[in-house]
Amino acid sequence: MSLDKTTVAKIARLARIRVPEADQEKLAGELSNILKFVEQLNEVDTRDVEPMTSVVATTLKMREDVVTVPGDRDAVLANAPLSEAGFFVVPKVVE
Amino acid sequence: MTALTGLSIAEARDGLKARRFSAHELAQAHLDGMAKARRLNAYITETPAIALRQAAESDARLKAGDARPLEGIPLGIKDLFCTKGTLTTAGSHILDGFKPTYESTVTANLWRDGAVMLGKTNLDEFAMGSSNMTSHHGPVLSPWRRRSGNADLVPGGSSGGSAAAVAARIAMGATGTDTGGSIRQPAAFSGIVGLKPTYGRCSRLGVVAFASSLDQPGPLARSVRDCAILLRSMAGHDPGDSTSVDTPVPDYEAAVGRGVKGLRIGVPKEYRVDGMPGEIEALWQQGVAWLEAQGATFAEISLPHTRYALPTYYIVAPAEASSNLARYDGVRYGLRVAGSSIDEMYELTRAAGFGPEVRRRVMIGTYVLSAGYYDAYYRKAQQVRALIARDSASAFETVDAILTPTAPSAAFAIGEKMDDPVAMYLNDVFTVPASLSGLPGISVPAGLSGDGLPLGLQVIGKAFDEETVIRTGAALEEAAAFNHKPDGLAA
Numbered sequence: 001m002s003l004d005k006t007t008v009a010k011i012a013r014l015a016r017i018r019v020p021e022a023d024q025e026k027l028a029g030e031l032s033n034i035l036k037f038v039e040q041l042n043e044v045d046t047r048d049v050e051p052m053t054s055v056v057a058t059t060l061k062m063r064e065d066v067v068t069v070p071g072d073r074d075a076v077l078a079n080a081p082l083s084e085a086g087f088f089v090v091p092k093v094v095e
Numbered sequence: 096m097t098a099l100t101g102l103s104i105a106e107a108r109d110g111l112k113a114r115r116f117s118a119h120e121l122a123q124a125h126l127d128g129m130a131k132a133r134r135l136n137a138y139i140t141e142t143p144a145i146a147l148r149q150a151a152e153s154d155a156r157l158k159a160g161d162a163r164p165l166e167g168i169p170l171g172i173k174d175l176f177c178t179k180g181t182l183t184t185a186g187s188h189i190l191d192g193f194k195p196t197y198e199s200t201v202t203a204n205l206w207r208d209g210a211v212m213l214g215k216t217n218l219d220e221f222a223m224g225s226s227n228m229t230s231h232h233g234p235v236l237s238p239w240r241r242r243s244g245n246a247d248l249v250p251g252g253s254s255g256g257s258a259a260a261v262a263a264r265i266a267m268g269a270t271g272t273d274t275g276g277s278i279r280q281p282a283a284f285s286g287i288v289g290l291k292p293t294y295g296r297c298s299r300l301g302v303v304a305f306a307s308s309l310d311q312p313g314p315l316a317r318s319v320r321d322c323a324i325l326l327r328s329m330a331g332h333d334p335g336d337s338t339s340v341d342t343p344v345p346d347y348e349a350a351v352g353r354g355v356k357g358l359r360i361g362v363p364k365e366y367r368v369d370g371m372p373g374e375i376e377a378l379w380q381q382g383v384a385w386l387e388a389q390g391a392t393f394a395e396i397s398l399p400h401t402r403y404a405l406p407t408y409y410i411v412a413p414a415e416a417s418s419n420l421a422r423y424d425g426v427r428y429g430l431r432v433a434g435s436s437i438d439e440m441y442e443l444t445r446a447a448g449f450g451p452e453v454r455r456r457v458m459i460g461t462y463v464l465s466a467g468y469y470d471a472y473y474r475k476a477q478q479v480r481a482l483i484a485r486d487s488a489s490a491f492e493t494v495d496a497i498l499t500p501t502a503p504s505a506a507f508a509i510g511e512k513m514d515d516p517v518a519m520y521l522n523d524v525f526t527v528p529a530s531l532s533g534l535p536g537i538s539v540p541a542g543l544s545g546d547g548l549p550l551g552l553q554v555i556g557k558a559f560d561e562e563t564v565i566r567t568g569a570a571l572e573e574a575a576a577f578n579h580k581p582d583g584l585a586a
Contacts, residue, residue, distance in 0.1 A: 008458075015417065015461040016424075016456055018442035027458075030516060034459055036177050038406040038472070038516045051477030052484060055308055055533030056295045056558060060337050068334070075196040079428035088426050091437045 001039065002032045099124040100264040104168050104255040104321040107267060108554035111157055111167045118153035118167030122146045122211050125169045128265040129213065135236045137250075137260040139174045140182050141214040149211040156209065163209035165328055172265035173257050174215035175222055176202050176299040176312070181212075184255075185303040186220040186230040189448025190429040199301025200333045201270060201312045208328040213258040214267055215575040217256030220450045222277055222305045225522035226512070227255025234509055238263040238581035242547035246508040251281030252524075257315050258285035262581055268316035268325050272302060274309045275408050276502075276526025279538035282315055283501035283551025286540045286579060288568070289315045290322040291526075294533035295340040295560045297326075298333030307338075309408075309530050323347035326561065342559065343567060350562040351569040356390030358567065361494035365401035366525060368503060373549060375500045378542050382498055382537065382552045385574035386567070393493060394494060398486040403479050404528040405520055408477035410463050411531070416453075417460025423448060455516060491557050496567045499525050499536040501551035529555045537568040542575040549579065 003011075005024040008031065012019040019027060073086055082089040099121050102110065110116055128142050146169060153167035177183050177195035184190045198206075206212075226249040227235040237259055250259040254271030258281035262268050264373040271278040273291035282289025290313045297312040304310060314325035327348065332341040362383060367376070383393055425431035425444035432447050434440035439480040449457065463472035490497065503524055512519050529536045535558070538551040552571055556564035 003462075007462075011458045011462050011465070012442075014465060015367070015457050016421075016441040016445055017449065017457065018439075018446035019454075027384065027455075030455060031459060031462070033517055034272075034409060035462075036453070038410050038463075038476070040406045041403055041410075041475050041479050044400070044403055044475075044482065046475060046478035046482070049478040049481055051474050052481040053477070054337070055484065055531075056202075056293070056340065058295070058338075058340060061334075061341065063334065072196075076427075078196050079193050081425060081431035083428070090426055091434060091440055093437050 001035050003028045003035065100128050102267070103318050104267050104316060104324050107168060110510060112162060114157065118157065118211065119147065121167055122150035122169050125265055127212055132263050132265050135238060135263055136217055136233050136257050136395050137235050137256040137263065137265060138171065139184055139217050139232045139256070142181060142212050145181070145212050150207070153209055153211065153234050160309040161461040165205060166209035166322070167211060168209070169211045169213050169267055170205065171213050171216040171257050171269035172202055173254050173270050173272060175218060175272055175303045176270060177303070178202055178212070181215065183215065183303070184232065186232060187448065187453070188231040188430060188450070189423045189445070193428045195301070197301060200298035200335060201302065201329045203568060204328050204331065210328070215225055216260055216269055219253035219255065220453050221303065221335055221416070222253040222272055222274055223452050223456055224252045225276065225519055227252040228509065228513060229450055231450060233496065235259045236509070237506055239506060239548055240284065240582060248506040248508055249284065251284030251506060253277040254281050254315060258282055258287060258289070261285070261287050261315050261317060267323055268314055270329070271313050271315050272310055273530065274412060275530045276523040278313045278315060279526045279551070279553060280502050280522055282538040283540070283549065284506040286549030286581065287315055287317050287318065288319050288322050288537065288539055288572070289313065290326060290327060290537045291529070291535060292561055293328060294535070295338050295534045296330050296535070296559065296561065298331070298336040298339045300333055300335040304419040306412040307419060308415060318566055319537065319572050320348060320351045322332045322537070323351055323565050327572060340559070347561060347565055350565040353566045355386050355506055355567055355570040358391045358495045358563070359491055359493065360386060360391050360393050360567065361396035361497045362393055363398045363401065363497060363499060365398050366499045368524060371503055374544055375503065378550050378552065379500050382541060382571060386498070386570060389570050389574065390399055396490045396494060396497070398490060398528065400437040400479065400483045400486050401528055404483055405524055406532055407476045407479045407531060408527045409520060410472050411480060413456040413460035414464050414473050415460070417457045417464065418455055420453070422446045452516065474487045480531050483528055487528070487534060496563050497555040499553045499555070501525060501553040505544040505546065505548035505550055520529065525553060534558055535564050537564050539568045539571045539575070541571060541575040542577065545577060
């Protein structure tokens with residue numbers, strides 16, 4: 001599959017990465033090359049093959065339904081670029 | 096290089112116990128070496144104050160006859176492991192200033208056993224790369240040079256800083272992480288040993304996530320024995336990582352020297368790839384001869400889906416990465432670029448914070464997971480992955496281990512292979528299949544290229560059979576007697 005500029009802009013939007021229009025053409029070429037490479041998989045007959053979900057066959061362990069990590073607000077906020085009164089601060093999202 | 100920095104971990108352990116030198120002297124010798132070798136750019140952050148504090152505690156314990164398994168051993172820590180209160184960057188601009196408020200389980204295990212932290216080693220951004228060229232903190236230079244010239248070479252990647260530090264004798268050992276070859280390939284390029292354990296052997300808690308179904312921490316060191324010593328401390332069940340397996344951790348060091356007599360070893364015919372240099376083919380044959388001479392038997396095996404491993408990897412890993420890296424949003428940690436709306440802030444932050452290779456992979460991952468393409472790409476890749484795992488499972492019905500080259504070439508120069516992302520991906524052609532199957536693998540330095548650069552051989556084992564991998568790796572190591580040192584060592 002060869003990607004065009006419009007598709008690149010759409011992927012960039014989904015990935016929340018700003019890609020200036022001037023860079024879209026070059027990126028379309030790079031991404032198309034990678035897709036061409038991975039599309040070799042179309043040669044493989046995968047009828048009746050269950051997709052792998054876990055590389056090591058294991059049953060997840062059960063544990064008591066109790067809090068194991070104490071909530072430490074200051075630790076959670078310690079690396080925030082912007083916080084105020086115990087909250088993360090973001091641009092206004094509700095009018 | 097002083098005498099102390101040239102010791103193996105096993106030798107240093109004995110020397111410390113016999114009080115021939117102190118943990119302080121050992122740490123200081125490494126810190127001095129690091130200061131002289133800064134041009135390699137192997138460390139992003141040096142932590143001399145922590146090293147000297149830990150060494151002082153080690154000396155007190157050694158004096159009291161209360162030494163722990165890694166007492167006083169100075170290590171480099173790949174800057175993908177969260178270290179409480181110490182800058183952790185993942186090689187990315189987007190984690191600027193991030194000082195974790197908790198410690199990764201693997202590093203906590205190392206400190207529990209008495210190890211000493213020298214610093215945080217450089218890496219490809221978010222461990223995405225095979226050359227250490229994608230780090231926001233600049234490339235790492237290999238201490239090795241070609242006989243034919245003075246070009247600066249890559250140490251491999253993504254654990255390139257760890258590999259260069261160990262090779263340059265500015266760490267006795269180091270932690271790495273391996274997603275598609277990121278421990279084994281830099282070990283091969285740098286003339287050292289790198290061990291990727293079985294997926295689930297070491298906890299991933301506190302390791303910055305790249306591709307969660309593939310990522311696995313492991314050791315790099317200058318001998319198989321040293322890797323075995325480190326793995327025993329790093330490994331173990333962690334309730335904080337539901338994929339870490341609750342089985343006892345064996346004494347891996349005891350597997351060293353057990354020999355390969357009676358082992359059946361497979362050579363996969365599909366690993367004879369087009370364009371593989373003759374010297375790598377020859378080294379592989381030499382590896383077979385070395386192990387045969389020690390009593391192993393060989394069989395040609397077939398892993399028919401080998402050629403599809405890289406394309407499978409380059410769907411699965413970016414898909415998981417796009418999901419994992421969604422957390423870098425400018426809100427909770429690291430870089431934030433202001434925007435007039437929250438979406439604009441996300442987009443500008445991520446555009447400024449991620450380098451080109453990370454942006455490419457996040458976008459490929461976003462695409463293959465997007466509506467209408469999931470079945471064609473991601474589901475297909477997980478099906479082929481199941482076939483690749485099935486290939487190795489059936490091979491391991493007849494053999495105990497598999498022998499292959501680690502990488503299809505020796506180290507290349509800084510700046511080479513940078514124009515075509517797909518060409519860079521081919522570095523991992525021999526390491527990715529074991530990653531997709533979750534199997535343990537080791538790279539052991541086995542010889543030099545015609546141009547004087549290290550070449551590695553890889554041993555792959557059954558799931559949770561690191562001991563056979565270590566046994567076989569140690570037998571190769573003994574036969575190869577690789578004692579070459581990089582001539583670019585810090586004076």
